[in-house]
Amino acid sequence: MSHQRWDYAALMRERGFRVTPQRQLILDAICEGGGHTTPEEVYERVRAKSPAVNRATIYRTLDFLCELRLVVAADVGNRRMVYEIAGDTPHHHLVCRTCGKVEQISHETVKALFAKIEREQEFTVDMDHLALFGLCPKCRRAELRGKR
């Protein structure tokens, strides 16, 4: 359950970066979130343990962790980003425009599209977290009923 197992510290040092308390706190905060954590949530959680940490550090560190691929960022629309510990298997999300519910879809499902694009246009799509918007079954049924 913990992120200790990746030995992220070694990974950072290996590449010439430093392991700082801030970075560990921020990584912890994303872990705690389980699912998708917003920068603001990270800030709150970090701040609860160490009130001196600056907002700018949060943003810089989130970018940094993404570059290291320890964390993945997902755009959930409305220019809002959420962060998540990079799991072993990439996966994607379906976000309901109406109720906001988030469902997962496997990478398998979208792989076919990426392969097709590769074949047809030689463009290598490289997204480990795609967010697709639409209507969940429940809201779609409600919408159909609602049409006068």
Add this chain to the structure above:
Amino acid sequence: MSHQRWDYAALMRERGFRVTPQRQLILDAICEGGGHTTPEEVYERVRAKSPAVNRATIYRTLDFLCELRLVVAADVGNRRMVYEIAGDTPHHHLVCRTCGKVEQISHETVKALFAKIEREQEFTVDMDHLALFGLCPKCRRAELRGKR
């Protein structure tokens, strides 16, 4: 070439919204852009004709036009949005992470994925402008050569 043909004015009134000079200027500004227009560009163009228009109005109106589906918004990464007149055919974009170049892909190509998601999870994906990130052919080749 003009957007007059949609009779957007009637569309707005029909739904109880008002047709204001600001909205017309903003629509014009998006049209002028041809391709993808940023809020800042819209602001500049509108301001050139009518300097009193407020920034907040630009943002509110862009959202409004998106809701009316007269305009589509696309997230081109880095939390930046661009706006475009809603054409007859939805299309999507491939954005190169390295050089930033934007290629188009047809709706046909992605339709298969949406249909699959519909079948498998009953979720109706409803995106008329999807942006996929990755490497364009040129940059991918450069990257392969660059690997030591």
Add this chain to the structure above:
DNA sequence: GCAGTAATTGCATCTGTTCGCAATAGCGGA
């Protein structure tokens, strides 16, 4: 264990975007 060095942080500041509220001005009806 200590000192040097460069990566990282905090601070102050700036930019782009959103929001509440009072003033303005489209639109429908008389």
Add this chain to the structure above:
DNA sequence: TCCGCTATTGCGAACAGATGCAATTACTGC
């Protein structure tokens, strides 16, 4: 054509996120 209602605007301020710079501090080699 004028009036009233309320959608919309402009304004000011708040807000999230980015950035340049000086101070701090984690790591390396002694």
